[in-house]
Amino acid sequence: MKSVENKQLKQDKTRRKVLMGSIALIILFTAVLLMPIKATNVTLQFQTDGSKNGELLDFTLKTQNKDEFSKKAILYNGIAEIALDPKYYGMDYLQIKPEGPGVVLNSISIYSGIFDTYQDKILKEIILDNEQYSQLEDGTIRINENVLNKMSRCLETGMVLKKYLLFLIVLIYSLYIVHTLKTGIILKYTEIVLWSVLAVVILMVLFGDRFHLPNSFNVGYSTISEGKSLDEVTLNKAVSGNFFSRDKRLKKIHIDFSYDDESVYSDLGVSVIDKENRELVYSHVINAADLERMKSIEVVFKSPIRNSNEKVYQIKIEPLGATNYNTLKVWLQPEGEQELMGVTSYYDSSLLSKMVFAASVLGIAFLLLLVFGYKDFKIPTKALISMVYIGLLCYMILQVFYYAKCIGHTPDESAHISYVQYLLENKKLIPNFANMHMYKLQDGVYLEQNSTNYLGHPPLYYWMLTIIQMIFGRTQVNVNLLRMTSAALGVLAVGICFYLGYTRIKRRIPYIHLLYAMGIISVPFVTYGFSGVNNDTLSFLGVAIAFWGILRFEEKKRNMVSYLLLSIGMLFVVFSKLTAGIVLGLAYIIYIIYICIHEKSINSVFNRSCIVVIPFIIVIASYFLFIYYKYGGFQPSLEHLNPSEYAASNFYVPFGNRTVYSVKDYIQHYWTLFFSSWSEISSHISISKSSKWFGLDRIIYIILLISPAFLFKIKNKIKGGEFCTSIFIGICFAIIMQFFNAFQRFYYASGYPGGFQSRYYLCWVPILAYSFAGIFGYIECKKEVNSVAIRICRVSAVISVILMGYGGFIYTLLVGRN
Secondary structure, three states: OOHHHHHHHHHHHHHHHHHHHHHHHHHHHHHHHOOOOOOEEEEEEEEOOOOOOOOOOEEEEOOOOOOOOEEEOOEEEOOOEEEEEEHHHHEEEEEEOOOOOOOOOEEEEEEEEOOOOOOOOOEEEOOOOOEEEEEEHHHHOOEOOOHHHHHHHHHOOOOOHHHHHHHHHHHHHHHHHHHOOOOOOOHHHHHHHHHHEEEEEEEEHHHOOOOOOOOOOEEEEEEEOOOEEEHHHOOOOOEEEEEEEOEEEEEEEEEEOOOOOOOOOEEEEEEEEEEEEEEEEEEEEHHHHHHHHOOEEEEEEEEEEEOHHHOOOOEEEEEEOOOEEEEEEEEEOOOOOOOOOOOOOOOOOOOOOOOHHHHHHHHHHHHHHHHEEEEOOOHHHHHHHHHHHHHHHHHHHHHHHHHHOOOOOOOOHHHHHHHHHHHHHHHOOOHHHHOOEEEEEOOOEEEEEEOOOOOOOHHHHHHHHHHHHHOOOOOOOOHHHHHHHHHHHHHHHHHHHHHHHHHHOOOHHHHHHHHHHHHHHOOHHHHHEEEEEOHHHHHHHHHHHHHHHHHHHHOOOOOOOHHHHHHHHHHHHHOOOOOOOOHHHHHHHHHHHHHHHHHOOOOOOOHHHHHHHHHHHHHHHHHHHHHHHHOOOEEEEEEEEHHHHHHHHOOOOOHOOOOOHHHHHHHHHEEEEHHHHOOOOOOOOOOOOOOOOOOOHHHHHHOOOOOOOOOOOHHHOOOOHHHHHHHHHHHHHHHHHHHHHHHHHHHHHHOOOOOOOHHHHHHHHHHHHHHHHHHHHHHHHHHOOOHHHHHHHHHHEEEEEEEEHHHHHHHHHHHHHH
């Protein structure tokens, strides 16, 4: 009878899981469909009759916001194209004025991709008749409102990223359902297949450029009409030549120009014709400015030309204005794998570097020897673990000193220093961000500049530094004192983390402590960030304090001290980095819900001691409400503080100068740089790594970043495990939000290709390292694990420590020695 009841309870639980998953699917599906993501890299193509090659069409667009856009486009083979700035997607007025008489507009096509209609996806084609536009006596064409509404709706919803997201959501939902219902061999293998599909999708998105088939690069060409070879012609008038491919697949032709100082550039019309049936295969106008910058043309066919050795094609290149080019070459561009940027040394190989390198290698080797051979040396575990933490704390301080002396230039340091100088001069508790300017050192004095300080961070970190300056009687910032103060906060943060490891991680397994401590100090940007003035240091300290409070909470020490630690940690994190504050706030919420459900009592969290949290919540809420009311956002940005300066800064790229990426290429670009910046020093000073993602100098940091994901099954077995998984969920949420914010800015707002920095999450390294070490600790303590698994675990730990040492500070020293 009891087994029947258990079976019924299990079935009810499964039904609830399926129901909750289905509800989540509907919510996510609806959210994606309603997301305000528009089409990217839009080209409007106008098909005409009665036009001549080289004639101009003059376009005028207007929006409801009274924004007006005018542009001229060249007609070639009856086609004119314009790239459309996203701020004109909501057009309510479109006028087209032909240069010559008798031009008839046949259709408007909307393409999205990379501003090349031969590669782009067509979103909509509108065939026009006389009722859909009006034509004035001077030939001017005005498109009616109905057509404009169709175009605007297409531009607002025609987004390929939504399809990627919907596919991913359905795939994950299917995997969840199969895993939940897994009762037979068919569903078991279905789950394996779905996991494989998900892995392939992720690999294709992140590394898709590695899987492209190579293009043919064996081409032959005949002579042109003047009797010269096509690769010797001087292009001062229209020329044409025949070519064929010696291979079976032709996708791309690359045309190079050599030039001299007397060369005059103009727009070029390029067309390719199948000579057998006179079919137009390719037709495009190359902008003169692009040609002058690139010195080349790429002809990319919509569909690869196959078996083209049996056909002859004619390529025609026609100057659409006065021009003089020298030596035209035609060759095929193979699509090979691009090499990553090589390592660059920014400092010399001094005696100091060699001494530090030797000490680093010998020190890590010595600690490895001790943690695995301590029984042979008869060293008490408590003393050994103390040696590990004290030794690595000294090693971290050595790194900070070396970075400060030999490298420097931490991210945005001049802006951080200017923030402190502003507070020293104005003594305002909350800065007037609109009037906070940059400062520049001139003749030993910091002078205020006209440029606005783009940092809109809360002032807590900067007031800490300012108070130290005031204690030493400074009216002008002392940069060395600022750096020492900031470094001291970093050392304090790491010291707290080491104390937590010493007191909370099992002492009978010393190598777990070495893994944890090395995980914290080995990520390259952590100790490098401590060496300069950077508010990431305060968020790191806040995380350490908050984690201290959580571990006390896990130990049932739910008193005022624990709540005070949780509150101070939240204050430090939120008042240093808003991104980190979002992660911690979400993690707190998830953790509180888990505790209330697990212990079946709300009083386990909301007891009398939690009253200490209220003042902190009031301070945090009051500050951000004040900032939102004054600046229209929770963190003032240069875009809102000084729009004209923002438009002239590196954070804004004019539409015509923007880098062009397809959505797929941008995804690969973003995530490649995101993970690269996580595993190397990448900022104003970059110590780049030449290896791929899974190189020996990177892979351990990628594993460290995702290590909390492995705790979901065993989170109840590790102290603080539930909080670690909550933090991981918060990090994933913040990373996704960061990606979409960067995506929106790049395509629809500023064209700024940055915003991919992963250093915003460096403050969570202690949680990641604790999770990573916790996995090894769980395996060591699990009774069912055999001796072979223990040996594998320990070998993996040795390899991990070596990779952490090599990929971190030692790699920096090696680069300096090359």
